[in-house]
Amino acid sequence: MQALPVDGNLECQTVWLSDVHLGSVHCKAEALLAFLDRLRCERIYLVGDIIDLWAMQRRVHWPESHNRVMRKLLKLSRQGVRITYIPGNHDQTLRDFCGSRFGNIRVRRQAIHTTSAGLRLLVTHGDELDYAVRYSRLNRIVGDAGYDLLMWVNRHINEVRERAGKPYWSLAKWVKVNLSQADRAIQAYQHAAINLARSRGVDGIVCGHLHHPVVQDYDGTLYCNDGDWVESCSALIEDAAGELCLVRALAPAGNTDELLIARGPTETRPGCSTGGTETALPAATG
Incomplete structure (x- = not known):
């Protein structure tokens, strides 16, 4: 993924953001603010875990x-x-408020985004797919504790790297890529997401939850994970040319005035240059 400086604004049609984790010490809010300041779009989907109420039960940050x-x-x-x-x-x-509005922000359990080219995408956070990696409640608790420890170690490693003038490095990403068990879990999750999309009769799915940004076509069904804002600082966009792609916000040495936008190659079918529409799904689905 090659980073290119953004001169002016990032123009696009639709943006999907998830896993910001406001209220957690791991949230990279400054990078997100710099990204939002450059952003010019018609629609934003906030695809879950925007506010980390779990983290704030332990410690409010x-x-x-x-x-x-x-x-x-x-x-x-x-x-x-x-x-x-x-x-x-x-x-x-906040799922208790699905179907409601907070000001001009609508709250939905799931939605279907339809590009003007007719591509229909199920939009959901994705935690309902945890069964695919055999998560019990105990597994989730242990997993969350382990992830918090991983992020704590990661933060201190990068404090040392920053003082040495080295770029950000993700320990959590290294674990996901290099441990076979983690890779198998991610693959199982992605196949469950594809099966969900096919069962709903849509062309693809957009989710978050895994903190693992990727866009991939599975035999004509599109899987999109928009990533997170604790490690990847990534978003999924439908750009001005109507194509879906991942973008990543990078601030060298913490300087948000030098924000870079990295675009990743994707294997998607093109969307459309005139934006899309959204259909809300019943709150009881998924």
Whole structure:
């Protein structure tokens, strides 16, 4: 993935963001703010775990940058950007409000995004697919604790790397790529997502949850994971040319004034240059 500096704004049709984890010490809110400041789009899907209520039960970490993210999203909605919030497992309390609005932000359990080219994409956080990797409640608790430890170690490693002038390095990503058990779990999850999309009769699925950004075509059914804002700082976009691709926000040495946007190669069918429409699904689905 090659990083290219963005001169001015990032113009696109639709943006999918998930796993921001506001309220967690791991959230990279400043990078997200820099990304949102450059963003010019028609629609934003917030695909779950935007607010980390689980983390705040243990320890509240809410600096001013987290307030600024919330204010920025509200400002964009007032300016006419259509925002749909699909709660995840870390903000699942908000699922009680599915079908409601917070200002101009709609809350939905799931939605179907239809590009103007007719490509229909199921949009869901993705925690309902945990069964595919044989998660019990105990597994989830142990997994969350292990992930928190991994991120704690990762943060301190990168503090040392930053002082040495070296770029950010993700320990969690290294584990996912290099441990066969983790790779098998990711593959099982992706196949479960594809099966869900096919069962709904749609052309593909957009989700988050795994913190593992990827766009891949499985025999004509599209799997898109938009990543996260604790490690990858990534988003999925439908760009001005109507194509779906991943973008990654990078701030060298923490300097958000030098924000770079990295575009990743994808294996997608093209969307359309005139945006898309959304269909809400019943709150009881999924």
